[in-house]
Every structure is written in structure tokens, then in C-alpha cells.
Amino acid sequence: MRSALAPAWATGPARGPSRPEFWRSPLRGPWLTAVLGMALLFGITILFVTGLLSYAAYEPDLAAVNDQTPDKGWLGFYLFPWPTSPYWLYRVTQGVHVTLGVVLVPVLLAKLWSVIPKLFAWPPVRSPAQAAERLSLLLLVGGAGFEFATGILNIQLHYIFPGSFYTLHFYGAWVFIGAFVVHVALRLRRTVRALRAGPGQPAPDSEEAAGLVSPRPAAPTISRRGALGMVGLGSLALLLVTAGQSVGGRLRRTALLAPHGQEPGAGPNGFQINKTAASVGIRPSDTGPAWRLTVRGAGRQIDLTYAQLLGMPQHEALLPIACVEGWSTADQRWSGVRLTDLAALVGLGTHTPRVLVESVQRGGSFSSVVLSEGQARDARSLLAVRVNGAVLSRDHGYPARVIVPGAPGVHNTKWVTRLTFGESAVGETV
Numbered sequence: 366m367r368s369a370l371a372p373a374w375a376t377g378p379a380r381g382p383s384r385p386e387f388w389r390s391p392l393r394g395p396w397l398t399a400v401l402g403m404a405l406l407f408g409i410t411i412l413f414v415t416g417l418l419s420y421a422a423y424e425p426d427l428a429a430v431n432d433q434t435p436d437k438g439w440l441g442f443y444l445f446p447w448p449t450s451p452y453w454l455y456r457v458t459q460g461v462h463v464t465l466g467v468v469l470v471p472v473l474l475a476k477l478w479s480v481i482p483k484l485f486a487w488p489p490v491r492s493p494a495q496a497a498e499r500l501s502l503l504l505l506v507g508g509a510g511f512e513f514a515t516g517i518l519n520i521q522l523h524y525i526f527p528g529s530f531y532t533l534h535f536y537g538a539w540v541f542i543g544a545f546v547v548h549v550a551l552r553l554r555r556t557v558r559a560l561r562a563g564p565g566q567p568a569p570d571s572e573e574a575a576g577l578v579s580p581r582p583a584a585p586t587i588s589r590r591g592a593l594g595m596v597g598l599g600s601l602a603l604l605l606v607t608a609g610q611s612v613g614g615r616l617r618r619t620a621l622l623a624p625h626g627q628e629p630g631a632g633p634n635g636f637q638i639n640k641t642a643a644s645v646g647i648r649p650s651d652t653g654p655a656w657r658l659t660v661r662g663a664g665r666q667i668d669l670t671y672a673q674l675l676g677m678p679q680h681e682a683l684l685p686i687a688c689v690e691g692w693s694t695a696d697q698r699w700s701g702v703r704l705t706d707l708a709a710l711v712g713l714g715t716h717t718p719r720v721l722v723e724s725v726q727r728g729g730s731f732s733s734v735v736l737s738e739g740q741a742r743d744a745r746s747l748l749a750v751r752v753n754g755a756v757l758s759r760d761h762g763y764p765a766r767v768i769v770p771g772a773p774g775v776h777n778t779k780w781v782t783r784l785t786f787g788e789s790a791v792g793e794t795v
């Protein structure tokens with residue numbers, strides 16, 4: 366049926382890839398698409414949940430410095446204060462997010478391949494409902510491509526985008542998920558039916574074929590199960606060369622796909638580095654004898670020298686650094702001064718409030734971070750001066766860095782020079 370909606374150019378006979386006969390793979394059919402679709406339904410749901418958790422972990426509502434996403438409105442709804450226990454929380458949620466994202470790439474590509482004849486369906490527009498559905502597919506495929514591409518570029522190359530990865534990935538996720546929910550609602554019943562019917566092919570012109578079965582199939586070179594096995598092997602291979610980066614320690618060496626060129630060397634400071642001191646322009650004079658730690662709050666201010674900081678009670682905490690990019694160090698033995706003890710210097714010890722942490726680092730992509738009161742009050746939250754028994758290396762934040770249990774790596778500010786406790790100061794540097 367040709368609708369009055371279709372423009373003149375779209376009512377002619379189908380040509381090239383718009384003819385069903387053009388597509389000759391005997392593998393394409395509702396069962397193959399349904400199996401891949403089900404795998405993505407579970408996988409993408411987990412990606413979405415762990416992605417939202419990562420958003421919550423950044424404590425976006427605590428202060429503007431934590432989340433500079435413009436105009437997020439109700440999309441940036443408040444989730445919950447990010448807990449400090451278990452201390453490996455972000456390592457697991459973000460490890461799953463990034464590893465699963467990489468592992469799903471072959472499944473996503475296979476799924477797109479399995480439905481490609483529908484991209485060329487002719488006539489392109491048959492009814493307003495069908496036009497709306499095709500538009501949602503555009504958002505679905507475009508959204509998936511955008512989220513996977515920005516995610517993978519980010520974990521590989523660190524922030525190569527115009528603007529912020531965080532903002533792009535955040536808005537892209539909402540577009541993608543909106544289209545994903547519509548797609549699942551429209552297709553779930555058909556998918557379940559195709560799974561029940563099994564791998565046999567329905568007649569090409571039947572309703573069950575859903576426009577996927579070739580009317581002129583070529584001779585098969587592999588079975589449908591075999592093709593799925595190949596996709597599974599591809600995913601397994603990616604898992605094996607990715608997962609080690611989230612475990613850290615010796616297993617990091619198995620992470621062949623993780624970014625290279627920043628080998629941290631051996632010794633107590635021999636674990637993954639995000640940005641070296643040199644790469645962000647930390648000068649020796651910034652962290653030399655003139656360095657001071659300023660502690661502010663409750664209308665008071667105290668400046669400490671490095672020696673005075675070392676003279677305060679030192680505590681230990683066994684904590685990893687887990688980056689948004691999916692890599693994590695193994696647990697490291699940090700030692701330094703509790704944030705609660707520093708708050709006590711300005712009289713805020715018993716009810717330590719949130720704290721603004723600032724680095725000697727100026728400009729660039731990194732600014733300041735506000736830690737919640739829950740984070741500031743945790744006895745394992747330290748301004749660390751030593752790691753694994755040695756003085757912090759310059760690249761790990763000498764003379765002092767923050768380390769917080771359960772938090773994303775970005776909250777573990779290096780080269781710290783000022784802590785401001787309490788509400789009042791949070792607005793000052795924003």
C-alpha cells in the first residue's frame with residue numbers, strides 16, 4: 366500500500382539494497398536477531414545502571430565544581446549520597462561499566478549487521494506510526510554508536526573531545542536509553558516469540574520473518590549457532606584483554622587494550638598514574654619548601670608546613686584508586702592525616718562538614734572537588750603523605766594527596782594545598 370504521505374521519489378520501484386533479494390546471507394533471521402537482542406537487553410540495562418551509579422559517585426549535587434553539566438534539569442536528578450563502604454565500591458561498579466561496554470561491542474556490531482536490510486526498507490515511509498518508529502531507530506542506533514564511541518575513546522585516549530566527555534556521555538545516555546526503552550517495548554514480544562520458535566528460518570514473506578530472512582539466500586558457510594559462537598568468542602577475547610585493568614596489580618599486564626605509555630615502574634609508588642606532575646605543569650617550586658597546607662573553616666585559617674603535617678597523628682588505610690576510565694590499582698597502603706583531624710584544627714572535628722579540596726595545579730581540565738560530610742568523616746579518608754611505606758612520588762601527588770574509600774579516582778586530589786571545611790567556602794572558588 367502506498368500512502369499519500371510518501372513523496373514522489375519514494376514511490377518508485379525498490380533499487381539496489383532496497384530490494385530484499387540484495388541481501389543474501391542465509392544467517393539473517395528473527396532467531397539470530399532475537400538472541401543478540403536479548404544479550405543487549407541485559408547488557409545495556411547493566412551499562413545504564415552502572416552509568417547512573419557512576420554519575421551518583423561524582424556527587425553531582427554537592428557543589429558546582431563536582432558537576433559542570435549545563436542545563437541538566439531533571440535529567441540530573443539526585444540519586445543518593447555515595448557511600449564510603451564497601452571501600453571497593455566504585456572499583457566494581459565502574460570496572461563492570463567499562464569492561465562490559467567493551468565486551469558488548471561485538472554483540473552490538475553483530476546485532477546491527479543482522480538487521481541491516483531494514484535500514485534500506487522500501488518505501489521508506491509507509492505510515493505516520495512507521496515513520497515515528499524509524500525515527501526512534503535513528504536515535505537508537507545513533508545513540509548506541511555515540512555512547513560506545515565516546516566511552517571507548519575516553520578510556521583509550523583521555524578526553525580528546527571538544528567540551529567535556531562527562532557532559533557528552535551523560536546527554537548521549539539519556540537519548541540512547543529513551544530510544545532503547547521504546548525499542549524494547551515495541552519488540553519484546555516478537556523477540557520472545559522468535560526465541561521460542563528456535564533457529565529454523567520462517568518463510569521470507571511471512572510476518573515472523575520480519576523482513577530479515579533473505580528470499581534468495583546464498584549457500585551457508587557457517588551455521589547460525591556457529592555465527593553466535595564467533596560473536597561470543599570475540600566478546601570473550603575482549604574480556605580477557607580488558608578486565609585486568611580493573612583488577613590492577615600484576616593482572617594489569619593482561620590488559621592489552623588498556624592505555625599504555627605511562628608505565629609507573631616498580632617500588633612502593635609503582636602503580637598506575639593518571640596524569641603525571643610534568644604533564645599538568647606542576648613546578649618543583651609549587652611543592653618545595655614554600656609549600657603550605659591551608660586549612661580553613663568556621664571563620665578560621667591555619668597554615669601548616671610539610672614538617673608540621675608529618676608531626677600530626679598518622680593513620681593507615683588500605684585503599685585502591687579506581688578511575689572513571691575503568692582501570693583500578695590494587696589496594697595500596699596509604700598513610701597520612703585523617704580529614705577529621707585536619708577539621709579539628711579549625712574547631713570542626715566532631716561534626717566534620719563537607720570539604721572543598723584544592724590543588725596547586727592551575728587551569729587545565731582539573732579544578733577542585735567537594736567531598737561530602739560522609740566522606741570527610743570516614744576514618745579512612747586521609748590527606749596521605751606516604752604510600753606503601755615510602756614518601757609519595759611527585760606523580761602520585763607529593764607532598765600530600767587526598768584518598769577516600771569507595772570514591773572515583775577523580776576525588777583523590779593530588780598536590781593538595783588547601784582544604785576548606787563547611788558550607789560557606791564552597792561557593793568561593795566556583
Ligand SMILES: Nc1nc2c(c(=O)[nH]1)N[C@H]1C(S)=C(S)[C@@H](COP(=O)(O)O)O[C@H]1N2
Binds near residue numbers: 638645686724774
Ligand atoms: N591535582 C590533580 N589531582 C588528580 C588528578 C589530576 O589530574 N590533578 N586526576 C585525578 C584522577 S582522574 C585520578 S583517576 C587519580 C589518579 O591518581 P594517580 O595518578 O595517583 O593514580 O587522581 C586524581 N587526582
Ligand SMILES: [Mo]
Binds near residue numbers: 639687688689690774
Ligand atoms: Mo580518573
